Amino acid sequence: MIAIVDYGMGNLRSALRGIEKVGGATRIIQSPREMIGARAIVLPGDGAFGQAMANLRAAGWVEPLKQACADGVPFLGICVGMQLLFETSEEMGRHDGLGILAGEVKRFPSGLKVPQMGWNQLHFQQSNPLLQNVPNDGYAYFVHSYYCAPRDPSITLATTDYGIDFASIVGRGNLWGTQFHPEKSQSVGLKILGNFVTMVGRNT
């Protein structure tokens, strides 16, 4: 069972439907206790970083999520759920994230339409099981005003060009993050979710 973390941020049903479409069994979980027995964790999210962290803290998610990552439980952060993996964000002040990955979340430079809203390309930087049979330079659906700047470039699996080249997919071991919404990225996104589900299956 793939646990989808409900912490009051965003459209969980989309993520759930996307994963189920590619054959994953899901459950929406509302407290860390429900993580017991989960084969994998998906942290979705829309909205503001600071609010998202406040919600995670209030419901006691921070340590259990860090522990799950440390234990190597397959983990996928989507959009804000990816950004939360990093140390800090400059969205509306300065907020600490989960700090599982080194780096910060920054606002796009001025002169661009912000949010970046729409389909943009994924340029692969290295091979990874998450990207198996996903076309390089394929399009995925993004909606965001801030981007992740990993301190360790080796975790960047794909970059996307929006004024700057930013990390659109990161990965380290069993932990992945996508800045775009795979559940809204048609065949490209469903393939990525399918690869995640396959890896979860292999892991058990």
Added chain:
Amino acid sequence: MLAKRIIPCLDVHAGKVTRGVQFGKAEKGELRNVGDPVECARVYDAAGADELVFLDITASSEKREIFLDVVRAVADQVFIPFAVGGGVRSVEDYRAILLAGADKVAMNTAAVENPAMITDAAERFGAQCVVVAIDAKSEFGIQNSKFGNRKSKIENRKWQVYTHGARVPTGKDVVEWAREVEARGAGEILLTSIDRDGTRDGFEIELTRVVADAVTIPVIASGGAGRIEHFADAIIDGHASAVLAASLFHFGELTVAQVKEYLASRGVAVRR
């Protein structure tokens, strides 16, 4: 590179996709049924639509549940983003539509009557799902362009915001309103030219450009698509981030794929 988006719009009346000519024809029965919303959505998805917009043109409270069922059914079967609009009056309406599976919610009249709702919705659900639809009507009709210097007339052109399905003038200037909705937290503007809607004379390029240039959030151009060239005009000259059309696609006169192929030939980045 970020692709320009092609967005088919589906008007939904009593659970069916319909299309009238110009605003406000539902009451007069001047609507043609063109199909099942989920089936239409699937076809557009397969044809390469980047996003969909569903407008609830019934928007009466008793029919609301039927519409929410449509939203749920679409969300279950289509894996591209879609927005929903029509009759959104409150943050509770917002919540119900998002929970039904829509990615974005467009508000129009409610935003004008209660601009604080834009901020409320953006704070609660995130700016990414807050679309403000602006229905714009030219203050100076074509007839005025024969007076005086045409160039200065064009520079001075103004558009007024209309609400209630383009029936009620608000006294608000479109460009000022666009700036205000951005400042209040909207994530996107769906800009419809009332003068062009349903005419197939092309998008209103000047309107699109002045609004797109006045804000940093994306602007979707709407109203008037009639020929394939019009899509390129709205993007290249109108600076739109996305273009929306309804009847052209519904009646199969153009496919999304044809539009994208044409745009690519004009040097516009599209997802193919």
